[in-house]
Amino acid sequence: MAQRKRPFVTKEQLEEIAKAYPTPFYLYDEKGIRENAERVVKAFSWNPKFKEFFAIKATPNPTLISILHEYGFGVDCSSEAELMLAEALGITGRDIMFSSNDTPKDELAYAVSLGAGINLDDVTHVALLKEVADPVPEFVSLRFNPGGDFAFANGIFGSPEDAKFGMTEEQIFEAARELKAAGVKEFGLHALLASNTVTNDYYPALARTLCTLAVRLTREFGIKVTLINLSGGVGVAYKPEEEPNDIALIGEEVHKVFDEILLPAGLSDVALGTELGRFMLAPYGGLVTRVLHLKHTYDDYVGVDACAANLMRPMLYGAYHHITVMGKEDVPATERYSVTGMLCENSDRFATHRALPPVEIGDLLFIHDVGAHGHSMGYNYNGRLRSAEILLKEDGSTKLIRRAETPLDYFATLDFSPLYKRLEEIQHGINTKKPQA
Ligand SMILES: *Cc1c(COP(=O)(O)O)cnc(C)c1O
Numbered sequence: 001m002a003q004r005k006r007p008f009v010t011k012e013q014l015e016e017i018a019k020a021y022p023t024p025f026y027l028y029d030e031k032g033i034r035e036n037a038e039r040v041v042k043a044f045s046w047n048p049k050f051k052e053f054f055a056i057k058a059t060p061n062p063t064l065i066s067i068l069h070e071y072g073f074g075v076d077c078s079s080e081a082e083l084m085l086a087e088a089l090g091i092t093g094r095d096i097m098f099s100s101n102d103t104p105k106d107e108l109a110y111a112v113s114l115g116a117g118i119n120l121d122d123v124t125h126v127a128l129l130k131e132v133a134d135p136v137p138e139f140v141s142l143r144f145n146p147g148g149d150f151a152f153a154n155g156i157f158g159s160p161e162d163a164k165f166g167m168t169e170e171q172i173f174e175a176a177r178e179l180k181a182a183g184v185k186e187f188g189l190h191a192l193l194a195s196n197t198v199t200n201d202y203y204p205a206l207a208r209t210l211c212t213l214a215v216r217l218t219r220e221f222g223i224k225v226t227l228i229n230l231s232g233g234v235g236v237a238y239k240p241e242e243e244p245n246d247i248a249l250i251g252e253e254v255h256k257v258f259d260e261i262l263l264p265a266g267l268s269d270v271a272l273g274t275e276l277g278r279f280m281l282a283p284y285g286g287l288v289t290r291v292l293h294l295k296h297t298y299d300d301y302v303g304v305d306a307c308a309a310n311l312m313r314p315m316l317y318g319a320y321h322h323i324t325v326m327g328k329e330d331v332p333a334t335e336r337y338s339v340t341g342m343l344c345e346n347s348d349r350f351a352t353h354r355a356l357p358p359v360e361i362g363d364l365l366f367i368h369d370v371g372a373h374g375h376s377m378g379y380n381y382n383g384r385l386r387s388a389e390i391l392l393k394e395d396g397s398t399k400l401i402r403r404a405e406t407p408l409d410y411f412a413t414l415d416f417s418p419l420y421k422r423l424e425e426i427q428h429g430i431n432t433k434k435p436q437a
Contacts (some may be wrong), residue, residue, distance in 0.1 A: 004240040007286055007366040008032055009392060011327035014288055014364050017390065017398055023364070024289040024306035025404070026375050026389045028064060032284035033371075034394070037071040040276065043251030047258070049271030053097040055232050056082040058277030058372035059285070061389055062089055063401040068280065076232075076275040077116070080107045087114060097229065097275060099143070099190065101165055108132050119143055119190050119229070123171040126178050140179050141188030141229060142172050144213060150193040152205035158194025158233075166191060172213070176223050188227035188273070189214055196235035196278060198242050203230050204253035211261040218265060229273035230254070236282045238320050238369050245279070278372040285371020287311050287321075287387075291363045300337050302359050307341025308348045309384035311370055312377045315347045322368040323351055331357035339365070343382045375402075380410055 008029040009017075017027065044050040053076040054068045060082065065075060066089060074095030077083045086096050096116035100107065103125060109132040111118060118129060119141040130136060145166030151157040160166070167175060176187060189210045194202055207230060214225040237244040254272065262270055287310060293303035313319035323339060325331075333355035340349040350367055359365075378386040385405035390398050411423045 005322045005324070005368055006329060007324050007326070007368070008284070009286075009366075011364065013392075013396070014326055014366070017392075018288070018290070018364065020398070021388055021390055021400065022404075024287060024304070024310055024387045026310075026370065026387060027286050027288055027398075028061075028281075028371055028389065028391050028401070029284040029286075030067065030391055031394045033064065033067055033281065036280065036284065037068060037073070039247050040274075040280070041071055043247045044254070044272055044274070046251070046255045047272040049269070051095075051271065051273050052280070053095075053229075053273060053275045054280055055275045055277030056085060057376060058232075059281050059374070060085060060376050061401055063391060063399070064281065065089060065091075076277075077111070080104075080110060083107070083110055083114060083116070092116075094139070097141070097273070099141075099231070099275065101143075103128065105132060112137060117141055117188065117227070119188065120175060121165060121167070123167050123175045126175050126182075129179075130182060136179065136182045136184055138184065139186040139188065139226065140184045141190050141227060142175055143167060144169070144172055144189060144191040144210065146191070146193070146209060150205070150209075152194070152197070153199040153201040156194075156197070156199055156201075158197075160191075160193045163193075169213070173217070173221065176217055176221055180221065180223055186224050186226040187217065188229055189217075189225060190229040190231055190273075192231035192233050192275075194233050196238075197233055198235045198237055198245060200246055200249050200253065202233060203250045204257050206230050206233075207254045207257040208261065211257055214267060214270065215261060215265040218267065225267065225270060227271045227273050228258075229275065231273075231275045232277050232279075234274075234276055234279040236278055236369055238322065240322055247279070281371035282369045282373070283371060285369070285374055287367040287370045287374065289365050289367065291359055291361050291365065294359065294361060299353070300335065302337045302339045302356075302365075304339060304341060304350070304365060306350075306367075306387065307343045307382075307384055308345070309341075309343065309378055309381060310387050311350065311367065311374050312379065313370075313373060314350050315345070316377070321350060321370060323354060323356065324366045324368065325357050325359055326364040326366055328357040328363075333357055335359065341384075343384065345381070380405075383407070383410060385410060 078100040093115040098111035101121040143166040289304040289306035295301040388404040389402035
């Protein structure tokens with residue numbers, strides 16, 4: 001059976017790339033990223049003030065963020081380091097949305113100093129904002145959590161009640177009143193009520209909730225809402241049998257909701273915001289790893305040279321990531337393998353009992369849809385190092401956009417210790433013995 005999901009590269013291309021950059025590595029598809037960015041721009045072009053604030057946490061790579069910035073996209077930040085990255089890239093002011101929670105005061109102050117759009121997660125943060133910003137910013141956004149279940153498609157829903165994010169409706173009203181009294185002129189409304197929604201119904205349903213709230217705030221408190229921010233949550237089809245979201249259709253449906261609810265209330269110039277992370281990049285990144293070992297015990301294991309330190313989602317959420325054995329795209333998936341990394345953790349696996357074609361040592365595997373929440377979630381357990389990130393450009397050439405970590409990166413926080421000198425010497429010794437790539 002031919003697989004519906006195909007990598008954006010061929011085996012020959014990957015073997016060429018692997019000569020320059022040892023596996024494992026992340027590979028991003030510039031062409032796919034640009035085409036998708038264009039689709040997003042087009043889908044929401046009916047809203048003249050539309051802005052996508054790319055959620056930096058998904059893929060905090062400056063090269064990729066700069067590509068997205070070319071399409072007028074800003075960024076959604078939630079930490080000091082993410083704000084620093086935005087500032088360094090020249091993305092400032094209202095091109096930044098600061099959507100943090102459990103917010104440290106100095107980070108809020110930094111965001112305010114950049115002129116970022118501040119999205120308050122809690123009613124108590126009104127006081128925090130007043131402390132760090134005098135006068136208060138002209139624009140403030142409020143994060144809404146309606147509680148209960150949020151149903152938006154046949155049997156599909158999120159559970160906002162269980163989420164730590166956002167304010168109740170009462171708290172939104174209270175925060176709006178206080179902020180208006182403090183001098184805030186314009187308000188945004190924001191909510192993220194479900195994650196990785198693989199349905200075209202989520203954004204329109206959320207738009208309905210936020211637009212309705214905007215009208216109430218306008219009528220009851222005389223507050224001017226200028227931004228409806230649908231945040232992230234639009235998913236991608238990780239599984240080959242899933243139907244990918246149709247962003248053009250989603251755009252049309254959100255448009256209808258805006259017209260139906262906002263126009264009669266005289267709110268025709270409200271800007272639409274999104275904070276797409278996964279949808280912007282997930283399908284356009286692959287983790288490329290080579291088969292080191294085949295092991296047959298009570299299961300058939302494929303041991304690869306990547307591990308959960310490179311991609312944690314399967315370990316963390318049991319997430320499905322499709323795997324292609326390069327060069328065997330059309331070979332029948334007659335085998336059942338568990339594909340594992342080398343961490344001393346049984347949960348370190350990319351797949352369990354996955355149907356794949358016969359695998360041999362040395363095969364390259366392409367792990368799909370890791371362009372968002374992939375590399376950025378990496379960690380260093382077992383002294384494992386995070387891999388390089390490489391951009392496959394539109395002309396077929398490649399560019400290193402983040403080098404792989406070395407052991408000395410791992411030891412860098414010991415650089416005050418005399419031991420660090422010794423570690424440097426050991427590293428030097430290892431390097432001189434290694435055959436140079
Ligand atoms: C994580 C996050 C996003 C991005 O979510 P995706 O599911 O990747 O689209 C957007 N906004 C906020 C506030 C987030 O925390």
